[in-house]
Amino acid sequence: MTDCAVMFPGQGAYLPGALAPLAEDEPLVRETLRVLDRAAGRVGRSAPSRLLLDEDAPSLAELVVRSPADLHVALFAAEMTLFRLLTERHGLRPTVLIGHSFGELVALTAAGVYGLDDGMALVAARDDAFAECPPGEGGMVALAVSASRAAGLLTGLGEWEVTLAADNGPRQCVVSGPAAALERVRAAAETLGIGATRLRVPYAFHHRMLAGVADDFARRAAGLRTGQARHVLHSAILGRRLDGPDGVADLVAAHLVRPTRFTEAVRRLHADGVDLFVECGPRGVLSDLVETTVPGVRVVAPLRRRVGGRSVADALAGTGALPGAVVSLPPPERDPAPLPRASRVDGDGDGGPGAGVGADGDGVRDREAVVETLRSLYATALGYPPEVLTEDADLEADLGVDSIKQTELFAQAAARYGRTLPAEGSRLTSYTTLDALAGLLATLPAQDAGARGAGTREVSA
Numbered sequence: 001m002t003d004c005a006v007m008f009p010g011q012g013a014y015l016p017g018a019l020a021p022l023a024e025d026e027p028l029v030r031e032t033l034r035v036l037d038r039a040a041g042r043v044g045r046s047a048p049s050r051l052l053l054d055e056d057a058p059s060l061a062e063l064v065v066r067s068p069a070d071l072h073v074a075l076f077a078a079e080m081t082l083f084r085l086l087t088e089r090h091g092l093r094p095t096v097l098i099g100h101s102f103g104e105l106v107a108l109t110a111a112g113v114y115g116l117d118d119g120m121a122l123v124a125a126r127d128d129a130f131a132e133c134p135p136g137e138g139g140m141v142a143l144a145v146s147a148s149r150a151a152g153l154l155t156g157l158g159e160w161e162v163t164l165a166a167d168n169g170p171r172q173c174v175v176s177g178p179a180a181a182l183e184r185v186r187a188a189a190e191t192l193g194i195g196a197t198r199l200r201v202p203y204a205f206h207h208r209m210l211a212g213v214a215d216d217f218a219r220r221a222a223g224l225r226t227g228q229a230r231h232v233l234h235s236a237i238l239g240r241r242l243d244g245p246d247g248v249a250d251l252v253a254a255h256l257v258r259p260t261r262f263t264e265a266v267r268r269l270h271a272d273g274v275d276l277f278v279e280c281g282p283r284g285v286l287s288d289l290v291e292t293t294v295p296g297v298r299v300v301a302p303l304r305r306r307v308g309g310r311s312v313a314d315a316l317a318g319t320g321a322l323p324g325a326v327v328s329l330p331p332p333e334r335d336p337a338p339l340p341r342a343s344r345v346d347g348d349g350d351g352g353p354g355a356g357v358g359a360d361g362d363g364v365r366d367r368e369a370v371v372e373t374l375r376s377l378y379a380t381a382l383g384y385p386p387e388v389l390t391e392d393a394d395l396e397a398d399l400g401v402d403s404i405k406q407t408e409l410f411a412q413a414a415a416r417y418g419r420t421l422p423a424e425g426s427r428l429t430s431y432t433t434l435d436a437l438a439g440l441l442a443t444l445p446a447q448d449a450g451a452r453g454a455g456t457r458e459v460s461a
Contacts, residue, residue, distance in 0.1 A: 002320035008103030017055030025309030048077035125220035138204030144195030165206035419444035
């Protein structure tokens, strides 16, 4: 059997309606969500299924601002539902579980340390601790450099209040701290040509500013029932494997104030023999980080986009982590990755140089080239350094590009490639990265010559 690590992502893993197509194919998904809806209700939270089964549900940016508690419940529910599907339906046998930031709490529940009810209560206790002990104004900035280079930058600037929050990979880390000091670091990094992006988070997570919240959270968590873990757990926050209730208490206490050292954890697991990393959550952010940290390692992100049961089975096939034959699935009755249904895309935009290129479809088949074109177009329009616009960076959650601006920019991209926007559009904010947008472009029909000419004249007027 292949040694396999199952990874549980953090806050950026939310996707509206992430489980909608999967729930149509897999009764286990709806069954699990019903259980989790009841668990959420018992701790005074809204049912997470409304966010995970409706593609028109609020976006990540909306939930961060208006309802972070709903966001956290939805993250927990999505990851626990997918974990149950992978292990019970498909027979995936993890060698070790690992979480990133918020995902460490989900990993504790997936391992069996907490039952579903107590795992949901743990998530609620974290939000209740923030309400009880609100911290000072702070935030986080993503830097396009390694953690060691970021440490050198902070030392050189003398910004002792800003500290490392997450070491994500060889070329990406996150720092956090008080708002004013963090802004000075961001501005200095940009002056030095280092990509620096302010993240849309309300607090300085993984920073000593949250010490009061952490103490309150640990107190609340101590009242929850725990059991013996059924899977091995490795904590990227503690930098070690968890052994017994003392380790769990240590992680809960450290969760909000100590940095996530994901790069070190991935390298250690790989050195210990793990050669397959499976992401247990929407999108594929952690999978992409693993690939940059350990080139050549195998990664699987079965829910990188909204897919049905067949696509999840195909993603797992051939990994060597399954015990044998998996129950075959019937073919889906529809395309496994349908175009989301809502929200108009009705901007016109300036096609710019090369408008109409690739109208025969050849231009959009080269996905890598399309991503590079989108990177250049978006970077110019937004005034961002191109290196910040990685193919997996979330346009709204990571880069602060609102839905109106996304609509305008995608209209420009469609015009450049001679594609026709759908009559009723699509929920563009469901396609949150440059890579996803490149895939969407390939699904759009080409304009005929007359339409391209008319569109260009209208844009130029």
